[in-house]
Amino acid sequence: MEASKVCLLRGRLRNGGGAALSVGMPMPFVNEPHPLLPPIDRVYRAEEINAFGKDRGPAFYETCHLYAQSLWQIGFPAKCILLLNRALSSPMPGSEPVLAKWPLPYQAMAWLLLHRPEGQFIGNPRRHWQHLATRMVEPNKEVRAWRAWACWYLAKEILPEAEFPGDLEQIREEGVVEPTYADIVQQLTRLSPADDLGQWQLALSWSHQQLGRAEKPSLAMRVRRIAEDELRVVQRLGHEIWRKYYPGIISEGQIDYMLTVWYQPDAMAREMQMRGAWFALIEVEARGPVGYLSFERYPENVLFINKLYVQPEVHGLGVGAAALAWTEARARELGCHSVQLRVNKRNAPAIRAYQRAGFRFVEDVCSDIGSGYVMDDFRMEKRL
Template identity: 80%
Template sequence: MPPPFINAPHPLLPSIDRVYKAEEINAFGKDRGPAFYETCHLYAQSLWQIGFPAKCILLLNRALSAPLPGSEPVLQRLPLPYQAMAWLLLNRPEGQFIGNPRRHWQHLATRMVEPDKDLRTWRAWACWYLATEILPESEFPSDLEQIREEGVVEPTRAQIIEHLTRLSPADDVEQWHRALAWTHQQLGREPAQRLAVRIRRIGESELPVVKRLGHEIWRKCYPGIISEAQIEYMLSIWYQPTTMAREMEVRGTWFALIEAEALGPVGYVSFERYPENVAFINKLYLQPELHGRGVGSAALTWVEERAREMGCRSVQLRVNKHNAGAIRAYQRAGFVFVEDVCSDIGSGFVMDDYRMEKKI
């Protein structure tokens, strides 16, 4: 009788002619040598072909728990399975449970135990990063509750490279880079490059540019986070040039445009000085297609520099609890959670936010 295979073979895993069983992995006990590594790949292929992609991922995680040196011959035949993971995410089958790989690797990386805890942690973050490149965050969100309660900071690409370079006994960085390059090719996407920008304080005459950008950016970024009715309401009360000019006059609010070479204004920032020696950022937005290119980080650095000049000791802001991308960016910039804040803004709408702070 032929094996009960549902899916065609995974092209980056070894060929099999039978169904593998859990007992074949369990028999290795604590042994994480070459035979264990190869059997994980064989069992992963088996699980994929019988229609269990989520379990296939778990077996490839177990393969990555093997701290094999790069001299092991099995690694020539079966490279570290970063690209095999990416293939699974790109070819996730309709109707077969895959879970939420992004959240899965977040949990795995932050709850890792010995042996080889550090290496396995950063291999999990490397897989997490692949998931962030492939899976839409709206369908496969991070665990924001854990991020808030435990102060988890999702790492950057550079941090993953740094730690894998330090910890890897094999060729993790090379294999991970290959997987990323292949993923971008499959998605028809160019790797994000940092963009040179300048941040320029503006006067009242240029506030209509802030209004235009605000309407464009909010309508791109906020659907799914707050209702369209609330988007339009908040734009109507906060983005009138006369309202913003009044903030400048009465509260001493600074407004600045974020400008990119050959693109012109791509975002804006506003902040004011509170009596408690706090610089409070009221607005920081940029066109979503420029996220991940260092633009927001440059704007935050600019505000911090101005805040120091004013004698401030910290920078604070509020961010919507469901705005995962912004929370990630602020944490990477050094902001920490201070408190939950829910404010009634009228017409039946509320702002349900985290207040975050960075000491300077």
């Protein structure tokens, strides 16, 4: 957990986040009280938490909340997060009166992320909770790790990924697979000694309301192999999706170049004729085509996905996962032993989706594609 604390606190101002509070030191409150933490009339100190030793009972839990409020009000939101983490280390079974007063602090965490003050160091909570979940130690290691993943999920939903990215290096080197909503529901249900699932889902729903996000609908969809006469639909979708999604990942010039070279119907038709490539449209009921894919079979009994793209508006709705499942079924029919693909190293959402589908990193691949542009990718594979 030391690496997690370093991640959260790195870069704090010398006069502030790193200084211990001395008895009698005047510390003005710079933030209005956190509405989901207990009110205070003084600044709390680290010694008041340390005095509990290994005791993680109700008094420890409430003091964590009091100290967290203190740290918030004096302008240390990153340290406030650390104290709420410590509150979540309590194994109380849920019947304690303090939990009725101050529920498990998932919504308190969400409120803090949504109201992060300009100019006050908060670190990278998303990366912090990734590290905390994957490097947790005893006691109560498993439930504490999944509480950290639950907080990570809140950060993922609330904070912009471009500003608060995950630790892709750890994901790759240690084979970390970021959990889905369903994973967290399952594990909190299995492990929680208190009302983790209810409080976390409440915080998540409240956060979505604050951000103006509607609940995700379920979609009826299909994947359909196409012939050459429908390649113009792929061309249209390619231009729409790439211009919405890829700015910030690759340059505008490279986007234009790759669309010009690879998305001409005659060029795609040659892939079908000369390499036996399949093309398919991903269609959603009442919306029509929302994406496309293509793949080919290599002699080594490998099915290689050349293209798999869906409109950003349907990301997170299971469309890409269903398209992968359809492709894996075709791979088995064609006698392939594995499915491979390449993904841009900066395309974190796609990497996450492929990992969840069972793909693992194989190697780095950097290819010159002409006109001064390169594809800097990970090659990933799923064994069937």
